[in-house]
Amino acid sequence: EVQLVESGGDLVQPGRSLRLFCAASGFNFGDSAMHWVRQVPGKGLEWVAGLGWNSETIAYADSVKGRFTISRDNANKTLFLQMDNLRTEDTALYYCVKDMNIVVVAAALHGFDVWGQGTLVAVSS
Amino acid sequence: DIQMTQSPSSVSASIGDKVTITCRASQPFTNWLAWYQQKPGKAPQLLIYAESILKHGVPSRFSGSGSGTQFTLTISSLQPDDFATYYCLQTNTFPFTFGPGTTVD
Numbered sequence: 121e122v123q124l125v126e127s128g129g130d131l132v133q134p135g136r137s138l139r140l141f142c143a144a145s146g147f148n149f150g151d152s153a154m155h156w157v158r159q160v161p162g163k164g165l166e167w168v169a170g171l172g173w174n175s176e177t178i179a180y181a182d183s184v185k186g187r188f189t190i191s192r193d194n195a196n197k198t199l200f201l202q203m204d205n206l207r208t209e210d211t212a213l214y215y216c217v218k219d220m221n222i223v224v225v226a227a228a229l230h231g232f233d234v235w236g237q238g239t240l241v242a243v244s245s
Numbered sequence: 246d247i248q249m250t251q252s253p254s255s256v257s258a259s260i261g262d263k264v265t266i267t268c269r270a271s272q273p274f275t276n277w278l279a280w281y282q283q284k285p286g287k288a289p290q291l292l293i294y295a296e297s298i299l300k301h302g303v304p305s306r307f308s309g310s311g312s313g314t315q316f317t318l319t320i321s322s323l324q325p326d327d328f329a330t331y332y333c334l335q336t337n338t339f340p341f342t343f344g345p346g347t348t349v350d
Contacts, residue, residue: 157289164332164343164344165281165289165343165346167334167340167342170341179339179340179341180340181340182340215289226277226336226337227274227277227336227337227338228277229294229336230279230294230334231294231300232289232291232334233291233300235288235289235290236288237288238288
């Protein structure tokens with residue numbers, strides 16, 4: 121079964137750091153670009169960051185650039201999101217997402233075809 | 246950044262109705278648009294990618310079209326399982342951006 125399982129979400133104070141994890145199974149993780157997408161409960165979706173199969177292509181939303189770092193460990197089929205200098209507006213459910221493409225480039229086919237169930241990050245004092 | 250808007254924000258429809266959801270982009274592009282369906286308490290699911298290609302297993306009552314700044318998701322005959330929120334996503338330029346969503350109820 122193709123599956124993505126996120127973990128690491130927590131309640132943290134503004135300015136602190138948090139690291140999210142996504143464990144993949146049931147597909148060749150090393151052949152897929154991966155992304156993080158977040159959603160404030162009851163609100164819409166926001167793409168956060170994407171990383172290509174070999175970590176050579178990478179992109180971030182403006183709202184997280186310079187604070188968040190996406191990375192991956194293909195040997196252990198794990199995707200990470202290091203979140204530093206967290207803000208209250210980062211509070212959301214964070215989804216780990218598999219891409220049909222292998223690279224993260226603009227003007228290209230991207231289908232986010234597998235989603236995890238999300239891990240909740242709450243930033244509050 | 247490309248801003249995406251969707252209309253309507255919500256639509257009330259009945260079983261068997263044809264439903265059309267429009268996604269408009271602040272800049273023109275072709276092909277690199279996908280549609281997602283999300284049900285309450287669940288993760289989104291991919292319906293259509295590259296503007297008009299149905300993901301394997303998605304019912305043929307769903308279709309996508311458009312180009313330039315206007316893209317359309319059509320449900321030809323609404324079924325009970327289709328009551329959900331629908332989002333478009335552009336991957337033409339960074340940052341990738343979702344539309345605000347359209348709820349079909």
